[in-house]
Amino acid sequence: MNSQLIADAVGNSRGDENATVWDRLYAFWFRRLVYTQIWEDPVADLAALRLAVGSTIVTIASGGCNALSYLVAQPAQVYAVDLNQAHLALLKLKQAGLRALSDYRDFWQFFGAANSPANSALYLERLRPLLDGQARNYWDKRNIIGRPRYAHFTDGFYRHGMLGRFIGLAHVAAKLAGIDPALLLSGRPDAPARIEALDRLDRAFRSPLLRMITATPALLFSLGIPPRQRALLRGAPLNDVLHERLLRLIDGHPNETNYFAWQALHRGYAGPGDSCLPPYLQRRHYERMRNGAGLIIPHHASLRQFLDSLPAREVDAVILLDSQDWMATGEIRALWNAIDRAGRDNVHVIFRTAGEGSPIESDELAMLRRTWRRDEERSAIGFALDRSGIYGGFHCYGRR
Numbered sequence: 313m314n315s316q317l318i319a320d321a322v323g324n325s326r327g328d329e330n331a332t333v334w335d336r337l338y339a340f341w342f343r344r345l346v347y348t349q350i351w352e353d354p355v356a357d358l359a360a361l362r363l364a365v366g367s368t369i370v371t372i373a374s375g376g377c378n379a380l381s382y383l384v385a386q387p388a389q390v391y392a393v394d395l396n397q398a399h400l401a402l403l404k405l406k407q408a409g410l411r412a413l414s415d416y417r418d419f420w421q422f423f424g425a426a427n428s429p430a431n432s433a434l435y436l437e438r439l440r441p442l443l444d445g446q447a448r449n450y451w452d453k454r455n456i457i458g459r460p461r462y463a464h465f466t467d468g469f470y471r472h473g474m475l476g477r478f479i480g481l482a483h484v485a486a487k488l489a490g491i492d493p494a495l496l497l498s499g500r501p502d503a504p505a506r507i508e509a510l511d512r513l514d515r516a517f518r519s520p521l522l523r524m525i526t527a528t529p530a531l532l533f534s535l536g537i538p539p540r541q542r543a544l545l546r547g548a549p550l551n552d553v554l555h556e557r558l559l560r561l562i563d564g565h566p567n568e569t570n571y572f573a574w575q576a577l578h579r580g581y582a583g584p585g586d587s588c589l590p591p592y593l594q595r596r597h598y599e600r601m602r603n604g605a606g607l608i609i610p611h612h613a614s615l616r617q618f619l620d621s622l623p624a625r626e627v628d629a630v631i632l633l634d635s636q637d638w639m640a641t642g643e644i645r646a647l648w649n650a651i652d653r654a655g656r657d658n659v660h661v662i663f664r665t666a667g668e669g670s671p672i673e674s675d676e677l678a679m680l681r682r683t684w685r686r687d688e689e690r691s692a693i694g695f696a697l698d699r700s701g702i703y704g705g706f707h708c709y710g711r712r
Contacts, residue, residue: 345398348473349575350374352633352664353698354381354591360694360708361629361660363387370619370654371631373610376403378631380410380592383604393611393618400610401450406592408442410605416598420584424593426469427580435462446612470580479579489516496562497577510559517555526550553704560701572700616643619650627654632663634703641676648672648680660687660710662694664703672709684709 357378363369365386371379373392376399382390394400406423413419413434422431422439440448440462451462464472471480486493491512492505499506516522527550558576567573571581571588582588586596611618615635619627630651636644651661661684665671672680687708695706 345402345473346396346475347375347399348402348470348476349590350377350633351475351572351700351702352378352631353572353700354378356694356697356699356706357631357662358382358385359697360662360690360706361385362690363629367628368626369629369631370615370622370627372615372633372635373399373403374633375399376406376608377590377592379403379608380406380601380605381590383600383607384591384597386600386604387607390608391611391618392608393613393615395612395614397446397612398450400612401447403608403610404443404447405439405451407605407608407610408439408447410602411442412438414602416584416595419598420593420595422465423469424581424583424589426465427467429466431465432463435465468580470575476579479576483579485516486513489513491516493577497567497573501563513558514555517551522551523549526554557702557704561699564701565699570699616647616650619647619654622654624653625656627651627659628656629659630655630661632661634664634666636663636671637666639671641671641674644671645677645680648677648684652683655711657711660690660708662690662706662708664698665705665707666703668704670705670707672707683711685712 352374354377363382363385366388367385369382369387369390371382371390371392373379373394376392379390379392380403392400392403394403409419409422413422418434421428422434435451440451443451452460454460470476483493489512491509495503495506495509496513499509561570561573561576564570565573569588571590574580574582574588581593583593584595586594591597592601613621615630615632619630632647636647639647648661651659655661670686671677672684672686687710690708691706694708698706
């Protein structure tokens with residue numbers, strides 16, 4: 313079922329008859345755990361949405377970080393929807409952790425540091441009994457040498473998953489190029505060693521080798537970039553786009569508070585504590601996370617399928633992540649029609665795009681603009697606050 317839903321989504325992005333071999337390969341690749349951490353900033357999301365207490369939220373689950381972090385806004389419920397069963401299994405594991413671990417230190421050890429040998433016992437004795445069959449089977453599954461997936465939390469969970477491994481390869485490449493990521497993360501902006509590291513980084517991104525790598529779709533799958541989304545960046549060479557966004561990630565916000573920069577350059581979090589962490593991992597929010605874990609409702613479905621199943625006028629906010637970058641025009645239109653039916657009068661929708669522009673502003677989707685209006689102020693706030701820096705656009709829409 314997981315495989316078919318993902319294949320259908322990628323096929324629908326072009327129409328099944330136009331799907332390329334790269335589309336089909338990406339659909340196969342995306343069945344795996346891609347993101348151990350979501351790369352959209354929940355603080356930016358909440359600032360743009362301005363949710364009232366008791367709101368109903370529908371979001372794509374991804375790694376579950378944001379669905380849980382939205383609990384700081386005191387919603388009535390958060391529906392976390394995803395095509396990828398691996399991502400849903402991760403969200404369910406975090407929910408089990410919140411239910412089972414009353415001490416923040418234990419929760420941090422398992423999901424924050426995520427590198428203690430003692431986490432195997434925590435999983436087997438306290439988290440596993442609270443999982444449903446799908447999630448339990450996912451984390452119990454063993455690889456070819458007999459190592460279970462839950463052992464990822466004993467040796468650095470954030471080094472696993474497709475993106476985690478890709479970042480690891482990038483660190484190896486940086487070392488070969490003489491670049492120390494630690495200097496980019498913690499060095500003073502005017503320190504000569506940091507300036508030299510940035511110069512080396514610039515030369516590396518302009519090298520023929522990196523140009524060749526970024527021109528190969530299969531090598532970008534580990535960044536979670538499907539073929540259609542890659543095509544949206546053709547206005548500039550992809551190596552230049554990635555370089556510019558990496559610099560925004562490194563320098564756009566103070567590294568003392570930017571946990572995305574820590575994940576990219578340190579391959580882990582700086583915590584424990586109350587800063588430089590996603591909200592759900594912060595000590596000050598832990599009791600709220602524990603009390604609200606049951607308000608997160610995971611669903612395995614496409615977002616449009618799920619919205620169609622809800623009663624009319626139930627939803628206050630919809631978070632699409634960058635999913636529309638995958639979609640064909642007809643699928644986007646159908647999705648927004650589903651949001652129109654399920655959303656309350658004051659519903660707001662946020663999403664990111666690889667390029668700068670919003671698909672809703674295209675000529676093909678002009679009909680949607682009779683109902684929906686881009687909120688320029690909220691969109692600007694979301695873009696400015698988003699610490700991950702990897703997207704070209706942040707968009708917030710409400711009804712006219």
